[in-house]
Amino acid sequence: MNIPSIPSKLPQVGTTIFTVMSSLATELGAVNLGQGFPDFPMDARLIGLVDKAMRDGFNQYAHMHGLQSLREVLSAKIEYLYNTSVDPATQITITPGGTYAIYTALTTILRPGDEVIVFEPAYDSYIPNIEINGAVAIRIPLSFPDYRIDWEEVRRRVTSRTRMIMLNSPHNPTGSVLREDDIVALRALVKDSGIFIQSDEVYEHLIFDGVPHQSILRYPDLLERSFVSFSFGKIYHCTGWKLGYSVSSPALMAEFRKVHQFNCFSCHTPSQVALAEFLTDRSSYLDLPAFLQGKRDYFQDLMRATRFTPLPSFGSYFQLYRYDRISDESDKDFAIRITKEYGVAMIPVSAFYTAGKDDKVVRFCFAKKEETLQRAVERLLKI
Ligand code: PMP
Ligand code: GLN
Numbered sequence: 001m002n003i004p005s006i007p008s009k010l011p012q013v014g015t016t017i018f019t020v021m022s023s024l025a026t027e028l029g030a031v032n033l034g035q036g037f038p039d040f041p042m043d044a045r046l047i048g049l050v051d052k053a054m055r056d057g058f059n060q061y062a063h064m065h066g067l068q069s070l071r072e073v074l075s076a077k078i079e080y081l082y083n084t085s086v087d088p089a090t091q092i093t094i095t096p097g098g099t100y101a102i103y104t105a106l107t108t109i110l111r112p113g114d115e116v117i118v119f120e121p122a123y124d125s126y127i128p129n130i131e132i133n134g135a136v137a138i139r140i141p142l143s144f145p146d147y148r149i150d151w152e153e154v155r156r157r158v159t160s161r162t163r164m165i166m167l168n169s170p171h172n173p174t175g176s177v178l179r180e181d182d183i184v185a186l187r188a189l190v191k192d193s194g195i196f197i198q199s200d201e202v203y204e205h206l207i208f209d210g211v212p213h214q215s216i217l218r219y220p221d222l223l224e225r226s227f228v229s230f231s232f233g234k235i236y237h238c239t240g241w242k243l244g245y246s247v248s249s250p251a252l253m254a255e256f257r258k259v260h261q262f263n264c265f266s267c268h269t270p271s272q273v274a275l276a277e278f279l280t281d282r283s284s285y286l287d288l289p290a291f292l293q294g295k296r297d298y299f300q301d302l303m304r305a306t307r308f309t310p311l312p313s314f315g316s317y318f319q320l321y322r323y324d325r326i327s328d329e330s331d332k333d334f335a336i337r338i339t340k341e342y343g344v345a346m347i348p349v350s351a352f353y354t355a356g357k358d359d360k361v362v363r364f365c366f367a368k369k370e371e372t373l374q375r376a377v378e379r380l381l382k383i
Contacts, residue, residue, distance in 0.1 A: 009131075009132055010128050010131060010132060012354075013128050016124055017124065017347055017348070017351035018034065018035040018036075018124075018347070019035075021034035021035060021335065021339070021345045021346070021347055022034060022035045022345070024336065024339050024340075024345060025339060025345035028339060028340060028343065029343065030339050030343040030344055030345045031343060031344050031345065031372060031375050031376040031379065032345045033344060033345060033346055033364040033365050033366070033368065033372075033373075033376050034335075034339075034345040034346055034347045034363075034365065035347070035365065036172065036234075036239075036316075036317045036318065036365045036367065037239040037240075037365070037367070038237040038239070038317075038367040038368065039367075039368050039369055039372055040237065040367075040368065040369045041237070042236055042237040042238045043236065043237070043278075043284075045278065046236060046238070046274055046275070046278050049273070049274030049275075049277050049278055050270045050271055050273075050274040052274070053269070053270035053271075053273035053274050054270045056273075058269050058270050058273045059269060059270065060269065061265070061266050061269065062094070062266045062267060062268075062269040062272055063266065064257070064260070064261055064265055064266050065089075065092070065093050065094070065257060066092065066093055066094025066095075066245065066266070066267065066272060067094065067269070067272035067273060067276055068088065068089075069273075069276040070094060070272045070273075070275055070276040070279075071088035071089075071092045071094070071245075072088045072276075073275075073276050073279045073280055074086075074088065074092055074245060074247075074279070075087070075088040075091075075092060077279060077282075077285070078217055078247070080282070081215075081217075082215055082217040082218045083218070084217050084218060084219075084220055084223065086217070086223075086247055087250065090250035090253060090254070091247055091248060091249065091250055091253050092245055092246070092247050092253075093245060093246050093253060093256060093257055093260060094243070094244075094245045094266075094267050094272060095229075095243075095244050095245055095246055095260065095264070095267065096242050096243060096244075096264050096267050096268075097231060097233060097242040097243060097244045098200065098202040098229050098230060098231035098233075098234065098244040099125050100242075100244070100264065101227070101229035101230070101244050101245065101246040102125065102126070102129060102198060102200060102227075102229055103125070103129050104246070104256055104259050104260050104263070105198045105227035105229065105246060105248075105256060106129045106130060106133055106135075106164070106198060107129075107133055107259050108227075108252070108255045108256045108258075108259050109163060109164055109196050109198075110130065110133040110134070110135040110163060110164065111133075111134070111135070111163075112133075112134030112135065113134065113135070113136070113161060114133075114134075114135040114136070114161060114162075114163035114164070115135065115136050115137075115138050115159060115161040115162045115163060116130045116135050116136070116137055116138065116162075116163060116164045116165070116166060117138045117140060117154060117157060117158070117162060117164070117165040117166065118130065118137050118138065118139055118140070118166045119139075119140050119141070119142050119149060119166070119167075119168075120139050120140070120141050120142065120352060120353045120354065120357070121142065121147075121173055121174060121349055121352030121353055121357075122139075122166070122168075122352055122353075123168060123172050123173075123200065123352070124351065124352060126166055127139075127354060135163065135164075136161075137354075138157050138162070139353075139354060139355075140153055140154060140157060141353075141357065142174070142176070144359055145311055145322075145359070145361075146176065146312075147171065147174040147176035147311075148176060148182075149178075149182055149185070151182070151185035151186075151189065154185075154189060155189060158189070158193075158195070162193075162195055163194070163195065163196060164195065164196045164197065164198060165186075165189075165190070165195055165196075165197050165198075166197075166198045166199075166200070167186075167197060167198070167199040167200065167216070168199070168200040168201075169199075169201065169203075169213070169214060169315070170203040170204075170206060170207050170213070170314065170315025170316040171203075171315070171316060172202075172203070172316050172317075172318060173316075173318055173320065173347065173349055173352050173363040174311070174313075174316075174318070174320055174349075175311075175312065175313030175314055175315055175316045175318050175319060175320065176312075176314060176315075177207060177211055177213070177214070177314040177315050178214040179214065180214060182214065183214055183218075183219065183222075186222070187219070187221070187222065190222070190225060195225070196225050196226065196227075196252075197216060197222060197225055197226040197227070198226070198227050198229070199215075199216040199226055199227070199228045199229070200229050201213070201215055201216070201217075201228055201229065201230055202229065202230055202231040202234045202235075202244070203234060203315055203316040203317070204230060204235065205235055205285050205288035205289055205292075206234075206235070206288060206289065206292045206315050206316055206317060207289055207314065207315035208289060208292070208293040208296060208313070208314055208315055209293070209314065211314055211315070213315075215228065216228045217247060223247070223248070223249060224249045225249070225252075226248060226249075226252075227246050227247070227248045227252065227256065228246065228247045228248070229244060229245070229246045229247075230244050230245050230246075230247075231243075231244040232244055232245075232271075232275060234317075235285065235288065236275075236278075236284075237367075241268070241271055243267055243268060243271050243272070243275075292317070292367065295366045295367060295368070295373075296313055296319060296366050298366075298370060298373060299319060299364070299366035299373050299377075300319065302373060302374065302377040303319075303321070303377060303380070305377075305381055306377065306380045306381055306383065307323075307325045307326050307383060308321035308322065308323055308325075308326070308380065309321060309322040309323075309324070309325065310322075311361065317365050317366065317367040318363050318364065318365055318366070319363070319364050319366055320349065320361050320362070320363055320364075321361065321362055321364065322359075322360060322361055323360060323361075323362060324360050326383055328360070330348075330350070330358050330360075331348035331349060331350050331358050331359075331360055331361060331362055332348040332350060332351070332358075334348070334360075334362065335347065335348040335362055338380075338383065342379045342380065342382060342383060343379050344376045344379050344380055346362040346363060346364050347362065347363040347364075347365075348362055348363075349361045349362060349363055364376075
């Protein structure tokens with residue numbers, strides 16, 4: 001029998017670092033501060049609402065664009081937070097997670113040969129998502145150690161083939177956030193151009209110290225050329241739900257939905273019914289920054305007694321640390337050795353650079369119970 005073989009569409013892609021480090025942590029029984037997921041329970045009220053939705057018979061396909069009542073509550077939230085009017089009928093689509101929303105946005109826009117500006121360190125799905133669409137990733141490093149965008153460099157790298165720019169704020173893995181001057185520079189850059197924007201805002205509410213979230217949703221002129229993506233899983237401490245949404249202009253969203261309807265069609269109905277009710281209570285999102293900031297501060301306080309040196313974290317689930325006072329190993333070797341020898345898993349930041357740029361920095365996830373953070377730091381203190 002002749003079994004066909006294919007050349008890989010993603011020859012450079014191996015197993016994601018999150019799976020590598022989580023598998024190692026499970027195998028060794030290490031405290032897992034690597035992959036970004038909470039280990040504390042999600043809100044019991046939200047669980048109750050899903051249960052109720054199922055018992056009430058909401059168990060069949062939801063609308064292809066997402067449950068209407070959920071899109072309406074999201075539109076009201078956007079109006080309240082960002083003072084922008086978004087039509088729930090034409091501008092919001094519920095997706096099976098933030099990752100899918102990004103993939104669908106890229107697939108909607110990109111054609112072979114298009115260039116996409118992506119900042120590194122970059123969340124690990126971005127570049128494979130660009131390349132699977134036959135487009136080319138133009139990688140621009142964020143400045144080190146403050147991880148900000150060098151807009152001069154961006155201007156130099158724009159060509160007639162530049163089709164899209166990918167943003168992520170609050171940023172994974174670094175915890176940096178976009179500031180108002182970044183928006184000014186972005187506006188100047190894209191004005192009168194054919195450049196689209198994919199803005200990954202899954203950590204929208206996980207932003208600290210009173211810094212405002214510079215959502216693209218605040219800027220209707222930018223939203224006209226953008227897909228802005230979110231994740232309920234990240235925000236409501238249920239990453240396993242894999243539910244999110246994308247917001248765009250009516251014209252772009254119509255094209256997005258053509259891709260979506262033959263890929264996923266519609267998302268888990270009971271969770272959407274539950275979220276539509278849960279989000280009517282504004283505290284469900286307004287209380288989140290203080291809650292996560294408390295976790296960041298708790299972790300930072302404990303870590304002060306170790307030999308790790310912190311970098312600032314303005315948002316996300318994550319806190320970066322330098323380990324140059326401990327070792328000169330590569331960050332990957334360091335992360336694996338510490339997981340094996342001391343029983344704490346972390347993520348090497350070089351995994352977020354295609355060329356593996358290694359500034360000897362590792363990422364810890366602080367979205368954990370206090371006792372988990374204590375247990376981890378007790379071990380890290382021995383280093
Ligand atoms: N973007 C970033 C920056 C993330 O950290 C995550 C978290 N997993 C996602 C997208 C994906 O979210 P989801 O799990 O909803 O696909
Ligand atoms: N976003 C999570 C992180 O950065 C992981 C999600 C995943 O494993 N794909 O750790």
